[in-house]
Amino acid sequence: MTKEPVKLLDDEGLTFLTCMQCGTCTGSCPSGRYTSLNTRRIVLSARRNKDVYHDKDLWMCTTCYQCQERCPRGINIVDGILALRTESVHMGLMLPDHRKVAGLVIEKGHAVPINDTNRDKRKKLGMDELPETVHKYPDALDQVKKLLIATGFVQLVKDTEGKEKEGGQ
Amino acid sequence: MKPVSLFLGCIIPNRYPGIEKATKLVLDGLGIDWTDLAGASCCPAPGVFRSFDKVTWLTLAARNIVLSEQMNRDVLTICNGCFGSLTDANHELKHDQGLARQVNKHLAEVDMKYNGSVEVRHIIEFLSKEIGPGTIKETIKHQLDLKVALHYGCHLIKPSKERDLGTVENPVFFDELVEALGAQSIDYEDKMACCGAGGGVRSALLDTSLEMAEAKLQHIAEAGVDCIVNACPFCHLQLDFGQVEIKDKFGHEYNIPVLHYSQLLAIAMGHSPEEVGVDLNFITDAQFIDRLRG
Ligand code: SF4
Ligand code: SF4
Numbered sequence: 239m240t241k242e243p244v245k246l247l248d249d250e251g252l253t254f255l256t257c258m259q260c261g262t263c264t265g266s267c268p269s270g271r272y273t274s275l276n277t278r279r280i281v282l283s284a285r286r287n288k289d290v291y292h293d294k295d296l297w298m299c300t301t302c303y304q305c306q307e308r309c310p311r312g313i314n315i316v317d318g319i320l321a322l323r324t325e326s327v328h329m330g331l332m333l334p335d336h337r338k339v340a341g342l343v344i345e346k347g348h349a350v351p352i353n354d355t356n357r358d359k360r361k362k363l364g365m366d367e368l369p370e371t372v373h374k375y376p377d378a379l380d381q382v383k384k385l386l387i388a389t390g391f392v393q394l395v396k397d398t399e400g401k402e403k404e405g406g407q
Numbered sequence: 408m409k410p411v412s413l414f415l416g417c418i419i420p421n422r423y424p425g426i427e428k429a430t431k432l433v434l435d436g437l438g439i440d441w442t443d444l445a446g447a448s449c450c451p452a453p454g455v456f457r458s459f460d461k462v463t464w465l466t467l468a469a470r471n472i473v474l475s476e477q478m479n480r481d482v483l484t485i486c487n488g489c490f491g492s493l494t495d496a497n498h499e500l501k502h503d504q505g506l507a508r509q510v511n512k513h514l515a516e517v518d519m520k521y522n523g524s525v526e527v528r529h530i531i532e533f534l535s536k537e538i539g540p541g542t543i544k545e546t547i548k549h550q551l552d553l554k555v556a557l558h559y560g561c562h563l564i565k566p567s568k569e570r571d572l573g574t575v576e577n578p579v580f581f582d583e584l585v586e587a588l589g590a591q592s593i594d595y596e597d598k599m600a601c602c603g604a605g606g607g608v609r610s611a612l613l614d615t616s617l618e619m620a621e622a623k624l625q626h627i628a629e630a631g632v633d634c635i636v637n638a639c640p641f642c643h644l645q646l647d648f649g650q651v652e653i654k655d656k657f658g659h660e661y662n663i664p665v666l667h668y669s670q671l672l673a674i675a676m677g678h679s680p681e682e683v684g685v686d687l688n689f690i691t692d693a694q695f696i697d698r699l700r701g
Pocket of ligand 1: 256257258259260261262263264277278281305308309310311312313315
């Protein structure tokens with residue numbers, strides 16, 4: 239089922255094959271200064287069809303787009319990283335903290351939901367305790383929940399449970 | 408100028424409501440035709456959702472955009488993450504009919520349809536293009552004598568192929584809006600560098616994320632400014648609450664106040680710092696707050 243990286247990127251119109259390994263991406267990367275993330279190497283691995291899906295470095299990218307803006311070959315590096323991440327998630331690999339964020343959106347419609355401290359802050363500012371979002375409108379939240387079931391997202395998140403060890407993450 | 412609906416996202420209403428209030432005061436003060444985007448959800452968060460499943464990301468984003476289409480208003484965001492997610496999703500859906508069909512199949516379940524009839528805006532580029540620094544300068548009540556370290560944040564300007572905002576290496580449109588308030592935008596090393604929060608890094612790899620934030624804070628501290636001004640509540644959280652986390656984890660103290668541009672502008676328009684929640688930040692400085700008063 240899993241697509242090889244070259245095919246996956248090709249299908250998305252995001253080929254990495256024109257990369258000349260100049261290293262501009264790696265040199266521009268704010269994350270690579272503190273982590274093992276080496277953008278040039280990810281591009282190389284992907285175009286050699288190596289298994290980048292299990293590479294934990296994929297998740298160290300802040301999606302700042304600096305590499306993509308500067309790549310002399312105009313490669314859409316970040317769009318490619320996002321596509322590789324997606325394939326990885328569909329293989330069942332999702333970091334536990336990311337699963338928590340996904341769970342919050344599934345349950346509350348917000349990745350960062352309201353809490354008591356911030357209800358108080360809102361009151362102190364003379365605002366309604368709840369914002370004009372799904373927090374205030376249960377019908378709107380129902381729509382979000384329905385959509386997340388319809389797209390298969392709820393099932394996708396479920397399928398990743400307990401898979402971290404297998405993924406070496 | 409097309410009327411707008413105000414998209415709040417998650418972090419502003421639920422962590423920094425002062426930014427929400429400031430934005431509404433500013434929009435009223437400038438006579439902009441706006442309304443709440445009632446019933447909106449998470450944009451959804453681009454770093455994680457866009458990484459998980461493209462159609463899910465597009466479907467939730469499309470639902471938020473459709474709510475605005477139903478009012479024939481452009482979507483106005485106050486967060487780089489919301490702007491990135493919604494503007495990139497809008498762009499993809501307008502240009503890829505296959506994806507739009509898939510999304511509309513799902514939206515039909517809740518009796519909605521994406522038409523691609525509105526634009527997604529960010530408050531900074533909106534103010535810059537639709538109002539302009541000159542008008543803002545004439546509108547404000549008092550000048551702010553401050554040295555400011557500006558943080559554009561990544562997704563306001565990048566990816567540039569889906570924005571029409573000029574250079575990503577050396578942009579000036581945000582600096583001009585800050586200088587319109589009498590403040591001085593101070594250059595600092597690696598000014599355009601990322602705060603380290605995005606892409607799901609802050610949520611899953613906090614220490615790494617904070618190391619990137621600290622690199623920024625160090626450069627900002629070296630430049631000797633009064634405060635940081637940003638365009639995004641996630642950068643705001645990373646640079647404000649992040650200072651508390653950096654102190655706890657690494658033992659380094661910075662104490663640099665952080666404001667969203669909406670707050671700075673509201674204050675220059677005559678509102679008090681407390682009215683727009685500057686005192687509800689994690690880093691607070693009574694002396695600095697007093698300097699903001701007109
Ligand atoms: S900047 Fe572009 S061409 Fe250079 S190594 Fe990175 S991906 Fe390859
Ligand atoms: S987008 Fe990701 S890989 Fe590219 S420079 Fe930024 S953090 Fe590095």
